[in-house]
Amino acid sequence: MPSVGRLSLRPGTDMLGLEEIPRVFPALKWMTLSxxxxxxxxxxxxxxxxxxxxxxxxxxxxxxxxxxxxLYR
Known part of the structure; x- marks a missing residue:
């Protein structure tokens, strides 16, 4: 999804899978992890x-x- 610039993730389990974010969302400028x-x-x-x-x-x-x-908290 090369045009996505913002993403909010609320995974149901652990934070596994973050290694895929750069490949799937190369234009990402802002991400919120919960x-x-x-x-x-x-x-x-x-x-x-x-x-x-x-x-x-x-x-x-x-x-x-x-x-x-x-990084924001």
Missing amino acids: PPTHVRHVDLSPLQAMPGCRVAVTGHASVVGGEGHD
């Missing part, structure tokens, strides 16, 4: 292929691998 309450850590490393993408993570999970992103 992990389930039982998730303790969110690894944004798969998104490093998209350094211009702003990422907001809701909830209480700690965030790792967010280098190169504008």
